Amino acid sequence: MMLEDELTVSTRERDGVAIIDLVGDVTTFAEEKINTAYREVTNNGARFVLLNFRQNDYINSAGIAILIGIVTEVNRNSQRLAVSGLSQHFQKIFRMVGLAQYAEIYQDEEEAIVGFKRVA
Amino acid sequence: MSDETPQHDPLEKVIELRLPSKLGYERVAMDTASSLARRMGFAADRIESLKTAISEAVTNAMEHGNQQDAAMKVVVLLTAREDELIVSVADQGRKPLDQDCTTGSPKIEDALERDDKGGWGIWLIRELMDEVEFTTAPSGGNQVRMVIHLEQ
Numbered sequence: 001m002m003l004e005d006e007l008t009v010s011t012r013e014r015d016g017v018a019i020i021d022l023v024g025d026v027t028t029f030a031e032e033k034i035n036t037a038y039r040e041v042t043n044n045g046a047r048f049v050l051l052n053f054r055q056n057d058y059i060n061s062a063g064i065a066i067l068i069g070i071v072t073e074v075n076r077n078s079q080r081l082a083v084s085g086l087s088q089h090f091q092k093i094f095r096m097v098g099l100a101q102y103a104e105i106y107q108d109e110e111e112a113i114v115g116f117k118r119v120a
Numbered sequence: 121m122s123d124e125t126p127q128h129d130p131l132e133k134v135i136e137l138r139l140p141s142k143l144g145y146e147r148v149a150m151d152t153a154s155s156l157a158r159r160m161g162f163a164a165d166r167i168e169s170l171k172t173a174i175s176e177a178v179t180n181a182m183e184h185g186n187q188q189d190a191a192m193k194v195v196v197l198l199t200a201r202e203d204e205l206i207v208s209v210a211d212q213g214r215k216p217l218d219q220d221c222t223t224g225s226p227k228i229e230d231a232l233e234r235d236d237k238g239g240w241g242i243w244l245i246r247e248l249m250d251e252v253e254f255t256t257a258p259s260g261g262n263q264v265r266m267v268i269h270l271e272q
Binding site for chain 2 (some may be wrong): 027062067068069075087088093097099
């Protein structure tokens with residue numbers, strides 16, 4: 001029974017924004033995949049990083065801890081971070097935890113790209 | 121004179137799950153609770169809160185209380201009453217829960233500075249559920265009892 005690895009991570013670039021697509025669940029098993037993708041876009045010189053969530057019906061506190069780790073790196077590397085595609089529930093959780101202070105929350109990728117252009 | 125036998129509400133329904141302490145199995149508890157809550161008439165956003173709270177309680181029990189020993193069980197009791205759902209999560213208590221961590225409010229500013237960015241689980245449970253109580257189970261393990269009210 002596969003209960004562990006339920007996340008697919010991939011990266012792409014659009015209009016100067018490095019997009020990390022996260023399809024599936026963000027739990028403790030996601031750490032290496034997310035950190036690897038972040039390092040990859042950072043090594044390629046990304047200034048704007050978008051975590052684009054899709055079909056994430058499960059993000060737990062271990063997943064939140066991974067994302068706080070990304071915020072730490074983003075601050076250190078003077079990048080800008082945004083998130084998109086979160087369900088209403090996880091938008092609420094991100095606000096509760098305080099992640100929203102460090103990563104603008106957009107409804108979808110299109111809105112995030114426009115948002116990044118505004119601050120670029 | 122009081123009757124010593126517990127009197128069960130005839131409308132009360134109890135579901136019991138015994139999960140191995142292996143990360144991933146908390147999803148079985150989340151799915152079961154979600155399905156029950158939907159049938160009870162809970163709104164979608166409340167069901168999402170319930171799922172998050174159960175996931176945190178069960179993963180805590182697996183990782184902390186049972187120290188990820190897959191042979192040790194996490195027992196989840198779902199009690200459906202007419203106006204509320206009670207969820208009790210108990211581990212076999214290798215490691216007792218530090219009472220301090222059941223009351224604190226973590227701050228992201230602190231987490232950004234720490235190597236360990238975690239510690240959000242119990243706080244999330246308290247924020248998302250209507251009633252939360254941490255106790256020691258009769259067997260000696262940790263037990264968390266959470267209640268979510270059905271708003272009419």
